[in-house]
Amino acid sequence: MKAGTNLEKVLEAGNFAVTAEVGPPKGASANAVQKKCEVVKSCSDAINVTDNQTAVVRMSSTAGAVLLKQMGADPVMQMTCRDRNRIAIQSDILGAVALGIGNILAISGDHHILGNHPGAKGVFDIDSMQLIQTMKMLRDDNQFICGDKVAGDVPIFIGAVESAFSDPVEFRVTRLAKKVNAGADFIQTQGVFDVEQFAKWMKGVTDRGLDEQTHILAGIIPMKSAGMARYMRDYVSGVYVPDELVKRMENADDAKEEGLKIMLEIIDQLEDVDGVHGIHIMAVGWEDIVPVIVEKAGLLPRPIV
């Protein structure tokens, strides 16, 4: 065991894992995090806490993850490379582990020009690949980036993301391989709407044997409305929503119901894709739907490991 988190145990035992996501509030209310956690806790194996997603300032992911931990959930603390240099990154990792956080997920981070402080100075001292390496170095070599020794153990189950539909598409398997080589123990992908295309990417992944070296959780983004489907199709990078699905959402009498139906179809298909070890449900702002999806997908109860 790398960190012995619930997520790691569930995956290592060969279960089809379910992770959910909680976005911390634009404020200091612990209750806001706790309420969301309460909704998704019993239907997931671990819960991501986003790190100032879309570069909008919110409560820190570390604080959010600690709040989740206090409620008995297994947090996945997201960490971007956008806002901290290597000194802060390593220090924050040590602090998070000291507070009982075991899963840390490395991401580049949405560019700050897209957020609510576009005049900020972006850091990007190291990139997400190098952040994965850094965590592995802290954990396996007991070493800081500079080579100095770390005092004591730093158990981390290292997460990373990949986007099968971003460009250049031909490079995305290679990029995943790099992340696995860098030390990623699990991968959460960007939202999948086109399972056929996703399966093609997964074929490349399994051909290289990467699914045996890391756990891949396919991203699920529940759709609430036709507007949301169009928005994701047109504006969210790395998400590919086929027109056919947008049409289904547009023609539906009850868009939420149709969205749920689509999600369940996608999950059903994903369960059959070789190398997929679970799903990651991103329903930020619509947490209530998560227990419904998990239940209807037949993924309850969650395993006790």
Added chain:
Amino acid sequence: MIVGERKPFDEITGMLNGYKKVLILGCGTCVSVCMAGGAKEVAVLASQLRMDSGIQEKGVEIGEETIQRQCDREYIEPIVEMAKTYDVVLSMACGAGVQLLSDMLVPTPVLPALNTSFIGICEEEGVWAERCRGCGDCMLGITGGICPVARCAKTLFNGPCGGSVNGICEVSKDTPCAWQLVYDRLKALGKLESLEEIQPIRDWGPSSSGIPRGVYREDMAGVAVESEGSSK
């Protein structure tokens, strides 16, 4: 070249407040090529200022001059005495030029008329683009001649982020994704395999660590007069 842009006219007149005799000094190298601070732009600014009612009212005298390079002592020396006969010098050079000029003209103040933008190229008429951040550890050799430091919005070293779509960067629809360009170039060069390797964490010491940088050439330093700006 170093690319610059002239400051807004109101900012310039604001800075000149209180001065009676102003020398506008152009630079004949980079900023001349990018049409921001050469002889032509000096003439334009001078006539704009002369036509400005505020400047006219105060009876401000405007002089014009352009030298070959303001980042080079050799070219500044011949104009030092003349420049000092003015109350203020409005430099149309890049930040390096303004600073050397300031050093050499004390006690005459020097003001910047340009905003220095970046090291870049002219892509087409009227369009300039950044190409280099002077990072001090050039990696163009492994990226097929496309700079991820200056051209990737997140300074990534290991390939494109998830924001790369149809060759466009997530920051704006007018910004090409540097890593798509790198990918295409390496493909054309038959060198895609170099993207398989993880680029290690780099030492930003020679670059953005924040310490003022200098270049010291043992073979040359001490032979000529030691330059004030260089350090070991």
